[in-house]
Amino acid sequence: MRYEIEAVADRLREVRDAKQLSQRELSRLAGVPQAQISRIESNSVDLRLSSLVAIASALDLEIALVPRKAVPAIKSITRQTTDRTVIQPPTIGKEMQQLQKAIRALQIDAPTLPELDDLRRAAASLQRLQIDTRFLDNLRSVRHTIESANITEQWNGIFEAANSMKALRIQIAHFKPENEQRSANRPAYSLDEDDDDA
């Protein structure tokens, strides 16, 4: 298969990963079976345009046919437009992922809840901060609040959760700005992928 096709497949997975969606979640959003998404991402099918559009739309992407010589400029714009996520320590990263997932679940079960937007905003603003591992339990606690509120349908729990998150944001922001770092690619903590077995 042509490299351009592979590039499309790679890009779809890249964006899905960036949005931290599982294939099953994307499947629901796009109306395409999970098995099919897997096959598409692993580039083992010559997918139809309708499938591509469905998945791309679900990922908030549009298909653009652009002149070859405009490609570099367009890549640049795309990069600028894409929100870069702060890279968190692994445990924090995973917990944030869970948090997002809890919020998405909430969106499905109670889409009209007025606090939902508030909650999403609070979470998004957290994402942009470098979060120390010592806040892990706070994050967990917030998530549990959301989850049980969702189960028991006691929506005032959501209100609490949003407030906790805002408070937490202030705490985190005020904590140790000595540990300076930009939104860069290189994390401040040491990645655990140091295969130093010597």
Place this chain on the structure above:
Amino acid sequence: MRYEIEAVADRLREVRDAKQLSQRELSRLAGVPQAQISRIESNSVDLRLSSLVAIASALDLEIALVPRKAVPAIKSITRQTTDRTVIQPPTIGKEMQQLQKAIRALQIDAPTLPELDDLRRAAASLQRLQIDTRFLDNLRSVRHTIESANITEQWNGIFEAANSMKALRIQIAHFKPENEQRSANRPAYSLDEDDDDA
């Protein structure tokens, strides 16, 4: 079918038109049957990605999956990057089309001919000028020179043709710059599409 798919189909036709390629010519370039191209452009099939890539490549386009919010910026870049063609009076426009076609034919029959690039450049530079109808015969003559050179395989005719075009360019450029007009959308002459039957 979804509007995004229609948009792709429309864009393919738009670019093909802009490049003044017939479906059959594009067919040869892309390795896709003309019938299929027709079906695709009229949006009566849900084409596969491989087909899209083949056709897009032949049109010198790439497929980009871009964030929705970047779309306006990307459209703008695409527009800037796309060469705008001067709109000629109908007769001139058609003759220039024929000329391009003759050159393309030449490219197929004698791809290694050294003057070919020269010829193409000369034609391209003509395209950017506003050409008065009085030069119609000159253009025709140049084209005939090329065509018969191609048939008789007397390639020195191509050399002549290229020189004639360069001379013609100077003539045209020096002629009546009073008839001022930018590369705009609105032509200086009156379009023949005035359905005044009264």
Place this chain on the structure above:
DNA sequence: TTTTTTGATGTGTTTTACGATATCAAACAT
């Protein structure tokens, strides 16, 4: 550890794109 989630892969069936080929009317060129 136990349970859940995730991505990959398999199967059988239906639908559809695709290619090859041919035809045709309308536009166009000579």
Place this chain on the structure above:
DNA sequence: ATGTTTGATATCGTAAAACACATCAAAAAA
């Protein structure tokens, strides 16, 4: 007027995508 080109269609056969399932091992969460 005559010949050529163009885009749209039609038919037929084949290959392949899409879908609805169903697993399953590995990773992750509890």
